[in-house]
Amino acid sequence: MLAGGRVKLGGSIDATQMDNPRFDLKVTAREALVFRNPTSSLRANADIACVGSLKAARASGVVEAVRGRVFQEVNLLPNVMSVVKQSEPLPPPPPSTSKVSQKVELPPMLKDWTFDLRVKTRDPVLLAGNLVNGAISADVKLGGTGAKPLLTGFANVDRLILKLPFSLMKITKGVVTMNPQNPFAPKLDVRGESRVGSNDISLYVYGDATNPKTRFTSTPPLSEADIVTLLGTGMTLGGDNSQMASEAMTRAAMLVVMETYRKLFNKEKKISDEPPKLHMSMNPSGGDRANDSMQAMYEMTPKVRFTGRFTQSGRMKALLGYVLRFGKAARAVEEKQ
Numbered sequence: 001m002l003a004g005g006r007v008k009l010g011g012s013i014d015a016t017q018m019d020n021p022r023f024d025l026k027v028t029a030r031e032a033l034v035f036r037n038p039t040s041s042l043r044a045n046a047d048i049a050c051v052g053s054l055k056a057a058r059a060s061g062v063v064e065a066v067r068g069r070v071f072q073e074v075n076l077l078p079n080v081m082s083v084v085k086q087s088e089p090l091p092p093p094p095p096s097t098s099k100v101s102q103k104v105e106l107p108p109m110l111k112d113w114t115f116d117l118r119v120k121t122r123d124p125v126l127l128a129g130n131l132v133n134g135a136i137s138a139d140v141k142l143g144g145t146g147a148k149p150l151l152t153g154f155a156n157v158d159r160l161i162l163k164l165p166f167s168l169m170k171i172t173k174g175v176v177t178m179n180p181q182n183p184f185a186p187k188l189d190v191r192g193e194s195r196v197g198s199n200d201i202s203l204y205v206y207g208d209a210t211n212p213k214t215r216f217t218s219t220p221p222l223s224e225a226d227i228v229t230l231l232g233t234g235m236t237l238g239g240d241n242s243q244m245a246s247e248a249m250t251r252a253a254m255l256v257v258m259e260t261y262r263k264l265f266n267k268e269k270k271i272s273d274e275p276p277k278l279h280m281s282m283n284p285s286g287g288d289r290a291n292d293s294m295q296a297m298y299e300m301t302p303k304v305r306f307t308g309r310f311t312q313s314g315r316m317k318a319l320l321g322y323v324l325r326f327g328k329a330a331r332a333v334e335e336k337q
Helices: 224-233 241-264 327-336
Strands: 006-014 022-036 040-053 057-071 114-121 125-128 132-144 149-164 167-177 187-196 199-208 213-219 278-283 293-299 304-311 316-322
Touching: 022 057, 167 224, 187 224, 199 224, 213 224
Parallel strands: 057 114, 057 125
Antiparallel strands: 006 022, 022 040, 040 057, 114 132, 125 132, 132 149, 149 167, 167 187, 187 199, 199 213, 278 293, 293 304, 304 316
16 A cells, blocks of 8 residues: 555566576556646556566567646735845846757666657546646657667647636647657647737647747737737836836736635635636726726627726716627638738
């Protein structure tokens, strides 16, 4: 028994030649605990056989990841007590990723071993937290020899939702395909969708993982800089600097209030599969503060929206709108260009 799971080792060892003993071993496991820390845990089923000698053997079998859980909560509020004093030295920079070896290296003593191992997820590994909710599955095979191992297979995002402070990104497709010639640079094919206010946003990530290419598109059309800013802050780069600063301060204050309320009353932050239906924004008017207004928009259906605007002077305006989208036509024109 091992932390609620079972591990069994059986077989034989012939030590007639002490410098090169022969063995015929088999390892089986059922929900054995492989990894656990305060935020993550992973168990595995295994059925592995290892036959041969110390200098040349064959390892084959299947390892299945089961009951994988990852929970990580990200604190969006700065922790004042943990702010580093300016008198203290800065931490060292992280190591450069360019120094990472671009090939799988096994211990030299295994150079003449052959491998036929398959590692897959029987149950998708679940991701949960205040910003991420989803599941990931994988099916990877280790083949070749110890001198030249080969990794093939893929990892697939079954479902993944990223909850940013003012937007929700749903990953509709996420595939990572192993490259046998360069296992540390797998191929990416990730697609996501988001809706912020009246903007429908699409995300594409593709190419090698070491040098991925990213593209954002939106309906109505926006520049990629505006789309990224819209996803992160809920507003675009347009407008004068004073208006943007006031809007940013208002949104930051709203975020602080929401996070503080959740922490004080120990409210669990759940992520819904659907984008938020209620959107609120502060619209500063510049020098004349009497015309500052607050706007609330509620999506009754994907096409019908109710908007209310309240100014500081007491005026109120209500609108009922019907949304018409021309996304397919716009994309067709873009492809022809």
